[in-house]
Amino acid sequence: MKNNTSNNNTKLILLHPYIQKQGTSHRLWLLAFLSFFTLAFLLTLIYTRQSTALTTSATVTATAINHHHPTPLPDPVLKALLHYASTPNATATADHMSAADLKTISAALRQCPAPCNLLVFGLSHETLLWNALNHRGRTVFIDENRYYAAYFEEQNPEIEAYDVQYTTKLSETGDLIATARELSRNECRPVQNLLFSDCKLGLNDLPNQLYELDWDVILVDGPRGYWADAPGRVSAIFTAAVLARSKKGGNAKTHVFVHDFNTEVDRVSSEEFLCKENLVKAKGRLGHFVLERMEEGSFQFCRNRTTALPVPASSS
Structure with a gap:
């Protein structure tokens, strides 16, 4: 079942x-x-x-x-910058550049192969203008006042500025030039790396990188001061002359401007190291030189040198 x-x-x-x-x-x-x-x-x-x-x-x-190939500043912007930089105002002083001088330097910057390397001795009323005109290029400022350079950079972070210690005196300009003539085949030769120079006129305490750059435009508008113990501009002029002639690449020519060229010490110093044959124009307070680089082993700044040594005034 x-x-x-x-x-x-x-x-x-x-x-x-x-x-x-x-x-x-x-x-x-x-x-x-x-x-x-x-x-x-x-x-x-x-x-x-x-x-x-x-x-x-x-x-x-x-x-x-x-x-x-940076785009240059538009013409209206350029004209406005030059206009307002040269327009007199309540705080204007004799240290300001004239409109004609500004236009001359601006024209050289406009013709500069891009990107342009601009070296300026001296922080001045026109500092921001130079930095703006050299649009997308490199602009470096050298000043004798350490504190002012640091303050200026702090207030304007876009500015690249360095301080330098000058060892010269305006009253010694004639002796300094005479010594440089004697050492033109050695320490004070026109083609050299100033970083390793023992020439008293050569500035060798700048950042190392600045000696490797090929400068297209150099403006000598400092150091300030025209009294006997002031450093004078002979060292800045000599340094500009060597930097221009020692270029390794880039454009073979360098525009060198000397402001206050109308003073005896600046004119004589310029004619000694920048040379009369390279003088393009001298009008008012501005001297404009165009220098070409030289070959290694060159020992003569000028082809014809007839400049008498200066007798600097105690003030100007």
Whole structure:
């Protein structure tokens, strides 16, 4: 009886083949969907990276082009800067440059191969102007007053300024030039690296990098002072002359401007080391020279030297 009851209660369950195929079909569709989604994601990722790389490359290329060929200041901006820099005001002094002098120096900067390297001896009323006119170039200022240079940089972070210690005296200008003549084949030669120079007229305590630059325009508008114990500008003029003649690359010519060229000591110092044959124009208080680099082993600043040694006045 137990066996019969067991047999009667047994149930047979059969799975239809369609149900198995339906589960397999769903899995295949799911697999296909995931594969498609993964492929689309990978293609999108690759495309995005390529687009980003191309955009970055284009940006870098454009930046490089602008660096090597910087856009000059528009003429209206240039004229406005020159106008307001030369317009007299309540605080104007005799140290300010005239409009004619500003335009002369500005013209040289406009003709300068880009990017232009401008070296200025002296922080002055025109300092911000020179930095603005040398748009996207490098402008470096040298001043004899350590505290003023630091203060000026703090107030104007875009300005690059360094202080230098002058060891000369205005009253000794004649003796300094005579000594430089005697040492023109040794310590005071026209082509050298001033960083290692023992010539008293050469400034050798500037940052090392400045001696490696090829300066396109140099303006001597400092140090300040025209009394007997003031340093005078003979050292700055000598340094400018050597830097211009010792260029290693870039443009072979360097424009050198000397402000207060009308004073005897500055005129004589300029004619001694920048030379009359290189004088382009001298009008009012500005002397404009154009110097060409010399070969290593050159020992003569000027082809013809007829300058008499100066007798500096006690004041000016």
